[in-house]
Amino acid sequence: MNPTDHRAQHREAPEPEEGTRATPKIVLAWIVILIIWGVGYYAWQVGKPLLGGDSRTPVAEASAPQTSVSEDSSGSETSGTAGGSDTGGSEAKPDGASIYSAQCSTCHQANGQGVPGAFPPLAGSEWLQADAEIPVAIVHDGLQGQIEVAGNTFEGVMPGLGAQLSDAELAAVLSYARSQWGNDASEISPETVSEHKERFGERGSWTAEELTEVFGEP
């Protein structure tokens, strides 16, 4: 073994070893605190809904009052629509704004603009603002296939919400959307929804062509 063969090995410090210092008390205290915390955290979860910890679900519902607040502050809304929770007469009406925020805004966005190329806008949509039967049919039964909205073509699937929303709720959310973001179409009454149900019963999704055939051009 030539001495110049192991220059680096020659100069280095010995192989490492461990000292014998005891565990600091503060580390032991921290372990105890964490064990207590862990037990407490498990216990705290008892009775919580089985959402996998998704605290976002309540956010959607809680945003309903915010929606009406920002509408008021923007001042762009006319009063008397079914949308605002503070409007409406003495009878208890479902809140269209909160239903929109919970059921529709994920795709059509809170501002009704949709997502270009994926989800059609509601603002300025001829289908939404057409004769009341068309939007009721779309939301109640669903819609699929190619459709042209406000000059752009979309191809997708919208699920029907007839099974989830009552007639009054469906009417409220449509009335809300028909009066927002510059839309200006008539309010829809729950009776229109029940008439639609009587006429068509349980049916699957509509296509744009079928809608035009049955109800005429939007």
Next chain:
Amino acid sequence: MTPTIAILLIITFVLSTVGLLLLIWSIANNQFSHGQAAARTIFTPGEEGHSEDPARPDDQTFTGDNHEQAAAIKARWTADQSSRAAVLTWISSSVFWLLLGSLFGLMSSLKMHLPEFLVASEFLTFGRVRPVHLNAVTYGWASMAGIGVALFLIPRLFKTSLVGGTYAVLGSVIWNIGLILGLGAITLGLSDGEEWLEFPWQIDLLFVAGGALCAIPLLLTAANRKVEHLYVTSWYLMAALVWFPILFLIANLPFVFPGASGATVNWWFAHNVLGLWVTPIGIGIAYYMIPKILGKPIISYQLSLIGFWSLALFYSQVGIHHLVGGPVPTWLVTLSIVHSVMMSVPVITVAINHHGTMVGNFGRLKDSPTLRFVWIGALMYTVSSLQGSMEALRSVNVITHFTHYTVGHAHLGMYAFLSFILFGAVYFIMPRLTNLEWPWRKLISLHFWLVSAGILIYVVALTVGGWKQGLALLDAEMPFMDIVRMTLPALQARTVGGALMTLGHVVFAFHFIVMLLHRGKASDQPTLFRPAAKEASQ
């Protein structure tokens, strides 16, 4: 969550944690009754008690003059020679994959703010470039360099020669073929479609074979060991080399985990790649390099024990915190969150051990490239792990989930922690294998400052930008495209940071190749950051 499930979880948690503490207590006590003698057995007589700290007055310098010292030097030299071929093939391959991986990373980063960049070819679309980056740096750079360093350290730790190094060389050939086929498959659009598991499962068999060929020499060497007491680095390295093949095999089993259980296994694996594969390798290397360069023991054996065993107990369940809010059972997510927070136990104990050993020797960071890279890596381990525990909490996760913040965190762990430690280890190893010194101190310095500035810009930009993005996403009123536009400055800063790191890797690779071609400097003195520094162990 029902009370029954909660009670079962609490009982399991308390029993396992207390049981673990009892185990550690009994090992530590046994150690303290006759442990000193056992701890000494890792020293060749005469090696002990020699410091090469330039800040301290010279005591007996370890010159190898007497018989015992000469034997110690010879033992190291024999160990290094036996592992030479295997270590060089694994590390050289890893440097190549580092370069390729960082190029693809830079490409992905550019595409985030220049969506039209390189879209003409389907092979270079984001959905393919980004997984190529991830797999090249994880299985190419980090894993191969980690295995290379482990192959170097294990014969030294066991004071014996590496037995069957040829198997390890063959293993690296198979592993490299696996990488070429796997990355090629992703580029062609053939992917398993789960993050960290993109390689088609047929190709995964090559990694299992390559890894197994590497395990043979390590097991033979362990069986052949000349020391009674196993130093903490060998626990971590051996554990990592046992854990990873099991994880990789289970997670890649085809047709076994459909749907939501597939997602669960996916993240169980992906986080364990970090926690039970690259983390123990990184910590193990730091446990070796810090005391080695300082010539001073790691301060506490007890803390080493707590750190190692609590990592083993808690880490394996943390991955499900990636699925907070997902369609998996609440109890599983809750278990994962508790374990993520419990991870602060191993992190804090390892931090006290590493940084406590450094106390009084921080001046050495000015000289030694190995120490500077490794210590910064160890520090970033502490930072990124504590950050990770925070991110698992539901209240924080609701903001950071699905944002660039997570990406910043991932790079803090995989790069600022792991890659820095690997860089430091390569600077230590190459002179010992080639018997030549690194030729240019300025290149080491340039490499260090490029990658440091790069990762700093990267992490700060994505942490700030990602947090703002997370808050904006919670605001249902804010149009999605406005949020995308808001993140643009952070994404551009990320490209700047990534470009600096890539440049640093080019410098590092060049310097490495020069060493590999035996064009290093023949000198008795190591290449340090400062020319006038009193020469030390590095």
